[in-house]
Amino acid sequence: MVRFIARRLVAGVLLAFVVVTGMFFFLHLTGTDPARGALGLYATEDQVAIKSAQLGLDRPVIEQYLDWLGHAVTGDLGTSSAQSSPVIDLLVTRLPVTVSLALGAIIVAATFGVVLGVLAAVNPGRFDRALQIVMVIGFALPNFWVAIIFAIVFAVGLRWFPATGYVHLLDSPVGWLLSITLPVAALALGSIAAIAQQLRNSVINVYSQDYVRTLRSRGLPPRTILLTHVLRNASPPALTMLSLQFIAAMSGAAIIERVFGLQGIGSVAINASGNSDIQVIMGVLLFTVLLVVLVNLIVDILYGALNPKVRAA
Amino acid sequence: MTGPPPLAARDTLLTVSDLNVTYRGRGFRAPQFRALTDVSIDIGRGETVGLVGESGSGKTTLGRALLGLVPIDSGSVRFESAEIAGLSDGQRRRRSPDIQVVFQDPYSSLNPAMTVEAILSEPLTVRGVSRGHARRRVRELLDQVQLAAGAERRYPREFSGGQRQRIAIARALALEPKLIICDEPVSALDLSTQARVLDLFIEIQERTGVAYLFISHDISVVRYISHRVAVMLRGEIIESGDGESVTSSPEHDYTRRLLLASPVPDPLRQAERRARYLSLQ
């Protein structure tokens, strides 16, 4: 098991390295100009050239890359070319917003998805069909649109929740909860549908396996069979779906932040894109990819714990 | 109907000598598995050679090796005195329409998305036979396996297991092969169907003179259809010879166990055989 985890960890770090490297060269070699981005359209060529030299952009790309990578492994992600502040400070203030949304959404989605998926699988017929339709709708409605509707109804109309703004968890736990409820709900909706659908299918599939009939023939109660044997065998594909949904939630959060006026890394990235601020974009990318690697690692460990064959491999 | 080919003056069709096949496990440093060890066997024209063995004995691997579906490590396979073992899989397949196959599973061996006509004419059209000619040939083939007119427009799932096996036999016959590898072709069939399909195999052989390598785990099936029988155990042929002697008075201990282990449909005789089987251990 330790070897299994170690192998997954190495694979994850390698993945992050490849992505970050690829993106660094992509940004630099396709003509993105942070100097021009920082100074704006009306700066003269001379000003841009001076800024370029300041930022070290006149060096060969490979040298810039090694420089960036060397600093990145020590936790120094450089300085924003547009705002002249350390990238890491920016991320540390903004990251909790996005992570709150994505993690919140994934916890809500997992809870509801599992319950609904199992209910649909064990109640064939009308309930299952109704749920299927709800699931299709859940996938089809863009989550940012749902977020707008939520904002109109619950924040502007009913005034149950704040329409905009993020309250830090340490400042006011209740305020924090209220500030993320609507975005998390909007974000979770599609994921609930996806997880429920996946689990429903795999539960139905496991139920049709011979060993379930044999377990019944041994006189085990249906609840025991469902909760231990069926769910355990049905969960690996749902876990995979969960990690995919986390990645989707990170993406979705970037859009939903805008609806609720939250200052997360989505808005950081969008601003940085407008300013061609490569240092900031790379920082956001590195953090996000590391987060995804971490979540995938957790899913892999769970997967291994559930499946003896994977563990042995 | 003609009698069996004279065994003494047998005209050899296929000669396998010292065949070795090794499966490599998946991945780097994975252990190797010796599937066939120094297997030698020959098959005469118009003859049925039965190959008996339990699961993992290598009988299916031998069949697949002769078909070019499994790479051969060493050894020689001579078909009509031409060496076919050294050729690449693709080359061998193209050069030898003379060796065809009927598989065990009548559900997986026919493409569910193709009509019977498409299935049967495929081996013909790929060799440049015209459509009209192929269609006539399909009709002939269905006739040979005793399927009624109209079958060619149907899909495999519209047929029962026995009928599907007949379609598989027709496909094997399409290229007028000299040898058909039959890999457990009746194991998935019901008792009464099994007997009728076996009789069809025999009837076709007597009419066309095709030879069979008949692979089965069931010693009674092999005895029923084979002129000669070979017994496999852990990748080796441990005994071979005339069908009757191998299946009624075997020399090898394992063959004796195999023979006594398969129960006969007669309670009194079976009780006696069981006692003998248990005393073997």
Next chain:
Amino acid sequence: MTDIPIAPAAPAAPLRRLGRFAANPLGIVAASVLALIVLASVCAPFFAPYDPNLIVLAETLQPPSATHPLGTDASGRDVLSRILWGGQVSLKAGSIMIATAIAVGVPTGLIAGYFARTFDGVASWVSNLLMSLPEILILIVVITSLGSGLAPTMITLGILASPDLFRLTRSVVINVREELYIDAAKVSGLSDTRIIFRHIVSVILGPLLVRCSFVFGLAIIVQSGLEFLGFGDPTRPSWGGMLSSAFQTIYRAPELVFAPGMAIGVSVMSLVILGAAIADSLGAERAPTARRRSTGTRRSTGTPAPGAGPGTPQEGTPQEGTPQEGTPQEGTLTTDVGQTPADALLRVENLRVTYRGEDGTSNAVVEGATLHVHRGEVLGLVGESGSGKSQTSFGILGLLPPEATLSAARITLGGESLLGRSERELQRFRGGRMAYVPQEPMSNLDPSFTIGSQLIKPMRHQLGASRAEATTRAHELLDRVGIPDPVLTMASYPHQLSGGMAQRVLIAGAVSCDPELLIADEPTTALDVTVQAEVLNLLRELQRERNMGMILVTHNFGVVADICDRVAVMQNGVIVEQRPVLELFADPHHAYTRMLLASTLENAPPRSRHGVRREVDS
């Protein structure tokens, strides 16, 4: 010999698929809505009432009216016209993305799946990498460099979505590659390319179409998201862009977010529903490939074959070969129909099992079976596939699937009726008083739990044993059934056992709670003959030791002769003959029994002696 008659022709596959599709009203509606959306977007230049970019500052934020059916936006632009034009962007975006995803994902999936060498490893790694990327961030990177044009963003998105199609293609190809018809095609001389195009692409088309409908939907959603974030051409009307500008005036005119939102939602929903409908209409075609068999065994008869019903042939029905003499109507039924001895352990009278199909048809698989088993007696239940022998045993155990209905005049075990009992009451009988040994050892053990836990749990439930007691007992049982190292086996997972060992474990589990009745459904069919002899021996010993009643379901008369005291022969859901084993073999009464016995080959002369074919039909 006569030609073998076959069932009347069913319509050709494309027609059948179309028929099934037409029977699905939701699919038709979805297809029509999609057609309408495409038509409206493509023809927008011709019938959109206004120029979508025409700004009329005097008419901002107007409610719906005769001149502006959906009102106007904050710049006084006609909402309906913008919706119609906006569809073009969504369609273009979806087309670019889907084309990219197919071009990248499908060929790589085909190659990786079919040839499965180093390429597969590399491609799978890249696909995992792409799937780990949050799409919006990657799009932001691309937009920073290449701008927010439709082509760069949608091509990027297509590449990010390609793993979905890659994985689907790869897994379908890997499944198909294992099918014997691919081997048969190789043997008949087809080249690899021809096999891929002829046999594999045809199989992949259906599932691919379904996935594509999802990917297309995703394209519409993500493209709108980008427009909403402001990454778009403001002069190009789009649904996402409309949402973005509606969002600016959310306090003054919240209703403006509805039209573009619904346009996106309805389009995507129609796509998904259409995909599901296509999947449904293709589903039935795939059924046969799903029934994969392991070698050397016969089809599990747990449930009737998919599509078993009128017009679908089954083995052993009179459709195969010569007309069978022994239909149940003709021969005399040599069985005590309707009566069972009062002192029997198990009494089953007039058992009927009926399956109802989804289309409302019902298919009777057991039609009035009557049988009994005494304590210490082994009853053989013999028949060909589809005769209803397995259904009879599942009926007794109460393990029929929900779509089956069971009725009987009597089912009693040790004098207690099993009929009309709740699931909870039946649990007390199952395992404790009657137990089941299945056919396939491997598929009947839960792969995720150790052998030990699968043995211990039922004992704790049925016998109220403590963990320690149950563990000791499990050791003893494994030792009894001939497992060499019980301690090691208890800690093992099913995949670490051989088939013969797994079957011994299942037998140990079945007898663990001292049942009075053991129902073994083809317990040796999946095993090698030498293992079969040993397992039969074990069953016989256990049955005698514990004086159990036993029903042994089998198709093999040798097994019957080996172990059974009495035999019931089943044909088409009816028991046609039920007699002591010696009598039955010596003098079979029913024509069907005679035909079956005549088909056994054990007593047939070897071919090498005669070379002349035996006439089975005589």
